[in-house]
Amino acid sequence: MTTITGAAQTIAGEYVRAWTSGDAEKALSLVADDVVCDAPSGRIEGIDGYRRFLAPFVGTLVKGEVLDVLGHDTRAVTVYSVDLPFVQNLHGAEYLTVTDGKISHVISVFDMSPMLKARAAQS
Numbered sequence: 001m002t003t004i005t006g007a008a009q010t011i012a013g014e015y016v017r018a019w020t021s022g023d024a025e026k027a028l029s030l031v032a033d034d035v036v037c038d039a040p041s042g043r044i045e046g047i048d049g050y051r052r053f054l055a056p057f058v059g060t061l062v063k064g065e066v067l068d069v070l071g072h073d074t075r076a077v078t079v080y081s082v083d084l085p086f087v088q089n090l091h092g093a094e095y096l097t098v099t100d101g102k103i104s105h106v107i108s109v110f111d112m113s114p115m116l117k118a119r120a121a122q123s
Contacts, residue, residue: 008098009071015103016078016094020064024055032102039108050106060084067091074098086122087114 002009011030018026028051037044037053046054063083068078092110096103 006072006074006097007101008074008076009069010017011098011103012071012078012094012096012099013066015078015096016046016069018068019054019058020061020082021081022058022061022064024051024058027058027120028054030103031106032099032104035102035104035106037106039106040110040112058083062088071096090114117120 015027015030033047035050043051065081067079076096081091093108097105
């Protein structure tokens, strides 16, 4: 794993380690009230909307692993792998912007097709 050196990289590392270990509230404490998240499911604005996006996902984690955290003072990228009850080894990445010590913008990138296939199989 990359050595953490920049402010955004440090915050991103704390954030991704919190949610991949199942602590959504700790992760959310590092997110700005006016956060904007661009995710495969669409744009999410504000901490309440982001909480509704992140907390249920974190609540379903069977296992989470941080693969790397790259960044500098204002931007960072996290790369992770998670196991969910219906999908294993799902990889994703988040491109995070940090403003005034909080995550202000998240671009979340992951392949939704395994989740959609699992939902279809349950129907």
